Amino acid sequence: MSARTSTTGDAAPDLHGADGTGLRVAVIASRWHSVVMDGLVGGALRGLAEAGVTDPELVRVPGSFELPIACSRLAGRFDILVALGVVIRGGTPHFDYVCDAATAGITQVSVSTGTPIGFGLLTCDDEAQALDRAGLDGSHEDKGFEAAQAAVATLAAIRAAGC
Template sequence: LEAKIEPEPVIFVPGSFELPLAAQLSLDSGFDAAVVLGVVLRGETPHFDYVCQGVTQGVMQVSLTRSKPIGFGVLTVDTVDQAIARSGASGSKEDKGFDSTVAALELLRVKRDLPVLRKS
């Protein structure tokens, strides 16, 4: 898949709960895909659960209603150390931002190839 990846614009939002709308606005403005990145850190109240559920469902709804992929790189963690370990930072074990970008690109490939696959 040849992809023209545009690192701009990066859209900053006040919190993870605002990511679904930011993704929707991006897709509606003409982008073929989006990647959402964020961290939700568990606190002492159930707020964590509400935010995680809302963000996950919201991003999925936008992706499905627009038929466009959204890479989901929202880390839901208990500690800052867990977030760093998944962030792609030097010495981290994982890079969920990279992984979610690859997932969005793979779905673009599937979307591109699906009409060809149906004909064979």
């Protein structure tokens, strides 16, 4: 595991080794905060490639609030989805509303469709926290990579259980 994969140490599961060969995958990513998002998307694509996924589809949406609707429309076409976004706290309650809506919406889509969705929505107090989790050079975490690997591992676990 690379040094950027997680700072949670022994608490983080080792998701490497899940086989995503032949999976149809879409990565849905926000456009806000392009530097952070470029890191998250790059990490997700690395995580999928490591799992053997070829040719994932990249779908860009305006912001994190739009992730659930895109996931909802794409869930039936793909085996797994990876949802990526970032919301940085500001001086208004906007942060809370967007984080709550995006999280609840993505969860509802996953549960109602049975489609595993890698959750790569960063909810940070400031830009420095987001950059530190984006999987960029110098970042301590690579949440895009982790979200992609988690989605592949979740589908593998579901299939292993005979579902």
